[in-house]
Amino acid sequence: MTPDELYALLPAVHRRRDAEQGGPLYALLTVVAEQAAVVEADIERLYDNWFIETCDDWVTPYIGDLVGYEILPRIAAALSDDVTRAAGLPAAAVPRRDVADTVVNRRRKGTLALLEDLASAVAGWPARVVEYRRLLCVTQPVRRYSADGADARRRRARGTLVNVRDAGALARLGGPFDALARTVEVPRAGSVRRVGRYGVRSVGLHLWRLRAHAVTRAPAHCLDRDRACYTFNVLAVDTPLFTAPVPEPSSFHIADESNVPEPIGRRALADRLYDYYGPRRSLCVWTGPDPEADVVRLDRIVVADLSDWRFRVGADEVAVDPVLGRLMLPPGTAPAHGVRVTYHHAFSGDFGGGEYPRPEPAADGPAERYRVGPGEDHRSIADAIGRWRAEKRAHEHKAEAVVEITANEVYEDLTDIRLDPGDRLTVRAADGVRPVVRLSGRRDEDRRRVLAITGSASPDGSRATARLVLDGLLVTGGGVRVRGGVGELVVRHCTFVPGWELEAGGTPLAPGAPSLDIADSPVRTEIRHSVLGAVTVAARDGRAPNRLEVYDSVIDATGSEASALGDPDGGEADVVLRARCTTVVGALRPHAVELLENCLLAGEVRVGRLDQGSVRFCWLPRGSRTPPRFHCEPDHSGARAAELRFAALRYGAPDYVRLADDCAEAIRRGGDNGSEPGALHHLFQPQREDNLRTRLAEYTPAGCDPGLIFVT
Structure with a gap:
């Protein structure tokens, strides 16, 4: 109902007197109409929440409870946290599809294909189920040896010697598609460490997490x-x-x-x-x-x-x-x-840039869009920025612009970005595109290739107001240098290659070299869903420290002994740091921290000020100098029980910054909601695994012994 409709319901005498007094009653009804619209929208949302197809994520556990869907106790406790609810745990721990298929799946209990469907619906992992009983060597009955048909030929194939000329079968040896016959595996009775893969009751569910x-x-x-x-x-x-x-x-x-x-x-x-x-x-x-x-x-x-x-x-x-x-x-x-x-x-996940869908944040105002790529108005990023600057000088209202790259190209022309006070520039990749910015031209005073971001000082000497957003870019060949009056730098879904660039074997060309260098600039830096090399921030005499916020990202100095965050000389970085769900490889030396939460800090941690900030649910080496810590490892569980191990720490490897499978459970479940800390916190892999094991026990028939086998 609009304000005019409410106003029309009043008697004419009241409307006439209201008009004579300047319309205060109409203004009041405008506020009432806004609140009525909010109530009406909430009522419509409540109706949508009655159905599993249209309900909100937080309603899914309650609908599941109506159909007998069991939720693990620790997941139910985590769902009661509003922060966890906003982080996406309900969708991962209580999948909408699994709740909807609960009744149907109970009717399919005992079928092999159901186990694969459960892995996809409950954990979101592709899977292949293998019934190992069919791969066991058996003595062939003589009376059936001469029979014909598919079943007879399959029986004759079991128990034969391996054909060493069959390269395809040998290449699949030991994997999920291995079809070679095996003798029965009989472990020690009552063994809890090894139940035996090749047995009469064994069924394996091979899972792909990457x-x-x-x-x-x-x-x-x-x-x-x-x-x-x-x-x-x-x-x-x-x-x-x-x-x-x-x-x-x-x-x-x-x-x-x-x-x-x-x-x-x-x-x-x-x-x-x-x-x-x-x-x-x-x-x-x-x-x-x-x-x-x-x-x-x-x-x-x-x-x-x-x-x-x-x-x-x-x-x-x-x-x-x-x-x-x-x-x-x-x-x-x-x-x-x-x-x-x-x-x-x-x-492992959708961060660091790529062709995965990335939400485009709402613009602060009307922004001019300059498209770069084959068939577009501009062939290079520098041309688009140059045209924006030229038009901005002619039309002062064009201070906000978006340079959008529409093709998977390599751009070597971008050497510097200059910003005037009040500029708001976004350089982003279009959805489904991962452009590469190769720094191959300009070098700074240390002969390093850099992308120079320079802000002009405001005429009245007020605070810097220029803002730059880099979204969806892969920067290689050098680092990014920020100088001058840049008020805010936002890096989203980007990769600044650790070590600048990689050699043929994947080793960094410049280990420990800074990917982001900030000096003489009051910039507030925000990093989200990105992979960066080392970050250096130089002190500004007599001025407040810069602010650095890092979320769901990786800061990789290419070695635990190198400086991941510090000043150019390896000392203390002049920043106040706030980091959540971040993996840091290298030494961390900020001036102060506001909050470190759900982080993996694989290097020395030295915080300058200890009278502010807190560290929660993190892993950091023993002897670290930090503000008060809460439920951090290995302080909480002991050094032997919480040794940090990664599957890979070389950028470009499929298992990059993923915790090793033999990593301590205290770390794998050390987050505030039972998930793993670090950049892969948002995947909620421990909860997915727990849910899947529970569902397998529920839907597997008696006499069958299912097991999870992680392939990648």
């Missing part, structure tokens, strides 16, 4: 133009290629290699090239800019081992190595326009 992230029609990096040697990854590092999973045809289908994000082996690619290769499949190669005419045909692709680049490529062939992420053309045939590739790589 996700396959796509890179579509991006430039391949040329290592040797004369020999036409390329890497799929534009950072010139070896990257294993992964399968782009395709949906299973039905709910009764058992997953195969095309349905899970499995690393692509050389033998698998050679045997089933048509399943993996193509513009909309796991990988594809183009030798020119035309997406239709320049695609390399399937019959030209050969699978080879390019570990030493000695493979001799035929005249009309393109060699591909999926294990190393390399490709090779005939010598002397490197195309002038370069080689473009589509491939998939594995990573």
Whole structure:
């Protein structure tokens, strides 16, 4: 109901007298109408919350309780926390799909395909179920040996010797798709450490926790133009290629290699090239800019081992190595326009930039948009920024602008960004795009390649008001330097490559070098869902410390002994730090902290001021100098029980900053809501695993012993 409708309900005499007095009654009804609209919207929302398809995430556990869906006690306790509710735990711990399918799944109890569906619905992990009883060696009955049919042939295949000429079967040995026969595994009676995988009652559920992230029609990096040697990854590092999973045809289908994000082996690619290769499949190669005419045909692709680049490529062939992420053309045939590739790589979560969907924050006001890319008005980022500055000088109201990059290109023209007081500039990648900014030109006084962000001082000497947002960019080849009157710097879903750039083996070119260098600037820096190298902040004489906020991100100095946050000389950084759900590799030396929560601090921690701030639910080395700590490891559980271990700490590895499987449970569940601290806190993997084990025990028939086997 609008204010005019409410006003029309009043008698005419009251409306006339109200008009004579300037309309105070109409103003009051305007406020009443706003509140009535809020109440009406809430009533409509309550009706939507009656149904599992339309309800809010926090309502899902209550609907699940109505149909007998059991919630683990520790998850129920975590759901009572409003902060946890806002962080997305209800959607991860109590999946909407699993609640909706509860009744149907009870009718399917005892089927193998149900276990895969449970893994997808409850934990969100692709899975393959294996009934190990069918892989055991058995003595074949003589009277059935001469029978024909599929069952008879399958029985005759069990218990045979391994064919060493079958390279495909040997490549799958020990994995989830291993079909070779085994003898029965009989562990010690009552063993709790090893129950035995190959047994009559054993069923294994192989789970893939890593996700396959796509890179579509991006430039391949040329290592040797004369020999036409390329890497799929534009950072010139070896990257294993992964399968782009395709949906299973039905709910009764058992997953195969095309349905899970499995690393692509050389033998698998050679045997089933048509399943993996193509513009909309796991990988594809183009030798020119035309997406239709320049695609390399399937019959030209050969699978080879390019570990030493000695493979001799035929005249009309393109060699591909999926294990190393390399490709090779005939010598002397490197195309002038370069080689473009589509491939998939594995990573734990959606942060650091990529083709995953990123929400676009609401603009503070009307912003002019400048699009960069093939077919757009601007071919380079510098051209778009230059045009914005020129138009801003002619039209003072154009102080806010968005430079949007629409293609997976490599941009080497961006050397500096200059901001005037009041400017609000956003440089972002469009959804589904991961552009690369390679710093290859300008160098600073220390001969380092930098992207210089410089703000002009305001004429009246007031505080800096310029604001810059970097969103969805991959910056390599150097660091970002901030100087002058920059009031705010926001880094979202970006990667500033730790160590500036990577060598062929993945080692950083400049270990410990700063990816973000701030000096003589009052900038407030906010980092979200990003991966950065070291951060240095120089002190400003007689001025308040800068403010640094880090959320759901990684600060990687490429070594625990290097300085992850400090001043240029390795001392104390002139910042007040606030960090949540962050992984820091290297020494952390801020002037003061406001809050450190759910963080993994793999390096020395030295905080200057101890009379402010707090540290909660973090892991940090013993002997660290911090403000008061609450429920931190290893202080809470002891050194032996809480030793920090990562699966990988090299940027570019699929398991980057993921906790190792043998890491202590006190760390894996050391967050404030029972999840793991660090940059992967938002995945809620411990809760997913607990929920899945509970559902397996509920839906597995008696006499069956299911087990979880994590593949990646």
